[in-house]
Every structure is written in C-alpha cells, then in structure tokens.
Amino acid sequence: MWNEIKNKADIDYLCDIYDGFHDSCIVNITYNSTAYVDDEYSMHMSIGNHFTILKLQRQTPNPKTIELMFENVLKMNIAVKNEDFCDALSEALLKYENEMFIWAEYEDYSSDILFSNNKLTWIASKKLKWRIVD
Numbered sequence: 001m002w003n004e005i006k007n008k009a010d011i012d013y014l015c016d017i018y019d020g021f022h023d024s025c026i027v028n029i030t031y032n033s034t035a036y037v038d039d040e041y042s043m044h045m046s047i048g049n050h051f052t053i054l055k056l057q058r059q060t061p062n063p064k065t066i067e068l069m070f071e072n073v074l075k076m077n078i079a080v081k082n083e084d085f086c087d088a089l090s091e092a093l094l095k096y097e098n099e100m101f102i103w104a105e106y107e108d109y110s111s112d113i114l115f116s117n118n119k120l121t122w123i124a125s126k127k128l129k130w131r132i133v134d
Contacts, residue, residue, distance in 0.1 A: 021092035070125035
C-alpha cells in the first residue's frame with residue numbers, strides 16, 4: 001500500500017521510521033515516462049504523468065526496504081558512484097520546498113545549490129508516496 005506524503009508531519013514520520021536514511025543505499029532507480037507506442041505505431045505522449053521509483057535498503061530491519069514514488073518529476077540527477085565514492089548513505093534530505101518534494105543523498109543542501117550539483121543523486125517532484133517493501 002502506498003502512503004502519500006502531504007505535509008511536514010508525513011515527511012518527519014517517514015524519516016523517523018527509516019532513521020533519516022542512515023546506513024541505507026540506493027538499490028534501484030526506475031523512471032517511467034508513461035509515453036508509449038500502440039499496436040498501430042502511434043505514439044502517445046505523457047503530459048505530467050511520469051514517475052520515478054527509488055528503492056532503498058538499510059542495514060537494520062523494520063523496515064529494511066522501502067520505495068519512494070516521485071510523481072510528476074520536475075528534475076532529477078543520477079550520480080553514478082565509482083571506486084572513489086561509497087554507495088552507502090549516511091543521511092539524506094527529504095523536504096517540501098517551493099511546491100515540490102525534494103530527496104537528495106545528502107542533507108545539507110538548499111534546492112538552488114542542489115539543482116546545480118551533478119555529483120549527487122537527487123529527485124524533485126510535485127507528488128511523493130512511499131511504501132514498505134520488507
């Protein structure tokens with residue numbers, strides 16, 4: 001069951017049960033544009049229905065795995081780690097600012113600085129839901 005995040009209390013609740021994303025890692029990121037080509041080879045375009053699912057796991061149970069669904073994605077950046085960087089998250093940013101939800105792999109960034117940073121993974125969207133996977 002997906003839980004919609006509507007306000008700061010919902011953000012605080014998720015961050016509380018998932019310990020601020022401490023000692024977690026990104027397992028999978030899936031982007032779906034919802035555009036498609038039908039059987040007649042006509043293309044159907046997405047108008048604001050695209051979404052990204054971010055799957056995370058952490059080293060402690062209850063819950064171990066969660067998914068965040070970002071709907072109506074506005075901007076995102078995926079920074080692929082190499083041997084110089086660790087994949088583990090020590091913390092993450094989750095906030096609602098300027099009429100968008102923002103998730104980023106580090107906590108101490110304003111959206112202006114974040115959106116110009118291509119070394120971090122971050123997602124901004126109009127809507128956000130989450131669920132426990134296991």
